[in-house]
Amino acid sequence: MGIINKSRIKSPWVIHYDCTSCNGCDIETLACLTPLYDVERFGIINVGNPKHADVLVVTGSVNKRNVRVLMNIYNQMPEPKAVVAVGACACTGGIFKECYNVLGGVDNVLPVDVYVPGCCPRPEAIIDGIVLAMAKMEEKAKDMKNTSDKATELKPGDEKKSAG
Amino acid sequence: MSRSVIPFGPQHPVLPEPLHLKLVMEDEKIVEAIPAIGYVHRGLEKLTEVKEYTQNVFVVERICGICSFMHAMAYCQGIESLMEIQIPDRARYLRVIWAELHRIHSHLLWLGLLADAFGFESLFMQVWRNREKVMDIMEETAGSRVIISTNAIGGTRRDISKDMLLKIRVIVDEIKEDMKQLEPVFFNDYTVKHRLVGVGVLTSEDAYSLGAVGPMARASGISQDLRTTGYAAYGELDFEPVVEKDGDSYARTMVRLKEVYQSVSLIKQAIANIPEGEISVPVKGNPNGEVIARVEQPRGEVLYYLKGNGTKNLERLRVRTPTFANIPTLLKMLPGSQLADVPVLILTIDPCISCTER
Structure with a gap:
C-alpha cells in the first residue's frame, strides 16, 4: 500500500456524479478541466470508473432514486477515498431542500470530507475543495498505514510484487 | 441471435448528467432503447406552489x-402578460443580450461535449477555452458565472453600463473569430465527418410527427424558431432561423455552430439599438388567471403554463422542456445504430436531464 498511497497524495483522480444538480455545478466542475483552470497541472484527472477514483465529487442533493447509485459508486471506490460536496444543494439541500423528492445534502448518506458552498461555486473554489480533500486523503492514508499489518509494508525493491 | 441488455448510465463518462438507457443489443446493433428516468427528479413544480410568485424566479x-x-425569462414573460405589465424597452433588450449570451455558452458547451464524445479531446478543450469568454462577460455583468439571476418580474435586476456594452461587442467578435478558426475541424475533418455524417438521420416527416423542437427540428429542414414570434426585443432585430436539410448529426452540428454566429449578430444588433431608460417597473398585486408562455431555448421551445388564483402563490406551474420533446426522436434514432455511435446520438439531441425531470 505504501508506494501507491504516497503517489496518490499528489495526483487524486476524480469521479464526478451529478445527483439532482441543476447542471450549474456540473458545468463548473467540467470547466475546471478545461484550459483556463486546467486541473491536470495538479495531476487531477476526471475518470469514469469508480474503481480508478480517489475523490468523489458530488453535485446536487440526494433524492430517493439516485441514493442507491451514489452508494454504489462510493462503495466501489478503493480506500483511502474522500468525498467533496460541491454546491449549496450538495452541502445542505439548498433551494431544493423543501422539495418532496429530496433527502437533503450528501452528508445524509455519505461521510463528506469537504464542503464547497456556492450556487454555483466558482471553479477556483472547486479546485480548492479538491486540494483540501488531498490533505484529508493523506491523513486517511497515514491512519490506514498505522492500522495495517507491518509485514505487508513495502520495502525498496518490492514494488513489482504489489503492482499487480 | 440472442439479445443482451447493456445499461447506459446513470453514471457515464460521456454525459455529466444521469441519463439511464437500457440498450437491447443484437451483437453490436441496438434493437431497442428503453429510457429510465427519475434520477434528477426533485419536484420543483410542487415547490413553486409553496413559494411566492416573485420568489419562483429563483426556483425556475x-x-x-x-x-x-x-427559464426565468419565460416565467417572467408569462407572469407579466398575466398581470398586464409593460416592461421598459431597455429591459427587453437586456434580456435579449443575456439570453443570446446563454445560447452561445450552451452551444459552445455542446460542441465541446460532442468533440469529447467522438474522442477528439483537444477540440473539446479549444471550444471550452473559447466559452470561458462568455462566462467572463456573465461574471462581469451579473456577478455570477452560471446562474446569473438578472431577471425579475417587471424587468431586469441589473443594468449593463455603456462601457460594458462596447466591451461585450468586442468580446463576441473575438468568440466569432475563434470559432471561425475551429469551424473547418467540425465541417471538413475526415474523422469528424466519419463520426457525424449519416449518423442518426431524422427525416423531416419524422421530426414533425415526433414533435422535435429547436436545433433537432431545424436540422431536419423544419424552419421553426420561436424567436421569430418577436417576444422580448426579437421582433425589432433582423435574423433568419438556421435551417439544414440533411437531418443527421453533422447537420445538427452545423445548425448549432451557425447559431453561435447568429447569436453574435443578434447581440451586436441589440447593443446598437438598445434605448436608454429604466430597467424595471414596480409590480403590484397578485396574478390571476392562466397563461402559456413560450421561449426559444438553446435546445428548443420551452413552454410554461401558469395559473394564478389571486393570491401570492401560484395554483399551478407546468413546464414542457425541449429535451422532453426531443427524447422521442432519440428513441427513433437509436434502434438500428451501432453501440459505438450511442454517445454521439445521445449528445446530438443536446439532452438536459435536469430540465426534463425537474
Missing part, C-alpha cells in the same frame, strides 16, 4: 443551470 432558474436565464 434552477430547473436547469445551462439555460437558467431563459
Whole structure:
C-alpha cells in the first residue's frame, strides 16, 4: 500500500456524479478541466470508473432514486477515498431542500470530507475543495498505514510484487 | 441471435448528467432503447406552489443551470402578460443580450461535449477555452458565472453600463473569430465527418410527427424558431432561423455552430439599438388567471403554463422542456445504430436531464 498511497497524495483522480444538480455545478466542475483552470497541472484527472477514483465529487442533493447509485459508486471506490460536496444543494439541500423528492445534502448518506458552498461555486473554489480533500486523503492514508499489518509494508525493491 | 441488455448510465463518462438507457443489443446493433428516468427528479413544480410568485424566479432558474436565464425569462414573460405589465424597452433588450449570451455558452458547451464524445479531446478543450469568454462577460455583468439571476418580474435586476456594452461587442467578435478558426475541424475533418455524417438521420416527416423542437427540428429542414414570434426585443432585430436539410448529426452540428454566429449578430444588433431608460417597473398585486408562455431555448421551445388564483402563490406551474420533446426522436434514432455511435446520438439531441425531470 505504501508506494501507491504516497503517489496518490499528489495526483487524486476524480469521479464526478451529478445527483439532482441543476447542471450549474456540473458545468463548473467540467470547466475546471478545461484550459483556463486546467486541473491536470495538479495531476487531477476526471475518470469514469469508480474503481480508478480517489475523490468523489458530488453535485446536487440526494433524492430517493439516485441514493442507491451514489452508494454504489462510493462503495466501489478503493480506500483511502474522500468525498467533496460541491454546491449549496450538495452541502445542505439548498433551494431544493423543501422539495418532496429530496433527502437533503450528501452528508445524509455519505461521510463528506469537504464542503464547497456556492450556487454555483466558482471553479477556483472547486479546485480548492479538491486540494483540501488531498490533505484529508493523506491523513486517511497515514491512519490506514498505522492500522495495517507491518509485514505487508513495502520495502525498496518490492514494488513489482504489489503492482499487480 | 440472442439479445443482451447493456445499461447506459446513470453514471457515464460521456454525459455529466444521469441519463439511464437500457440498450437491447443484437451483437453490436441496438434493437431497442428503453429510457429510465427519475434520477434528477426533485419536484420543483410542487415547490413553486409553496413559494411566492416573485420568489419562483429563483426556483425556475434552477430547473436547469445551462439555460437558467431563459427559464426565468419565460416565467417572467408569462407572469407579466398575466398581470398586464409593460416592461421598459431597455429591459427587453437586456434580456435579449443575456439570453443570446446563454445560447452561445450552451452551444459552445455542446460542441465541446460532442468533440469529447467522438474522442477528439483537444477540440473539446479549444471550444471550452473559447466559452470561458462568455462566462467572463456573465461574471462581469451579473456577478455570477452560471446562474446569473438578472431577471425579475417587471424587468431586469441589473443594468449593463455603456462601457460594458462596447466591451461585450468586442468580446463576441473575438468568440466569432475563434470559432471561425475551429469551424473547418467540425465541417471538413475526415474523422469528424466519419463520426457525424449519416449518423442518426431524422427525416423531416419524422421530426414533425415526433414533435422535435429547436436545433433537432431545424436540422431536419423544419424552419421553426420561436424567436421569430418577436417576444422580448426579437421582433425589432433582423435574423433568419438556421435551417439544414440533411437531418443527421453533422447537420445538427452545423445548425448549432451557425447559431453561435447568429447569436453574435443578434447581440451586436441589440447593443446598437438598445434605448436608454429604466430597467424595471414596480409590480403590484397578485396574478390571476392562466397563461402559456413560450421561449426559444438553446435546445428548443420551452413552454410554461401558469395559473394564478389571486393570491401570492401560484395554483399551478407546468413546464414542457425541449429535451422532453426531443427524447422521442432519440428513441427513433437509436434502434438500428451501432453501440459505438450511442454517445454521439445521445449528445446530438443536446439532452438536459435536469430540465426534463425537474
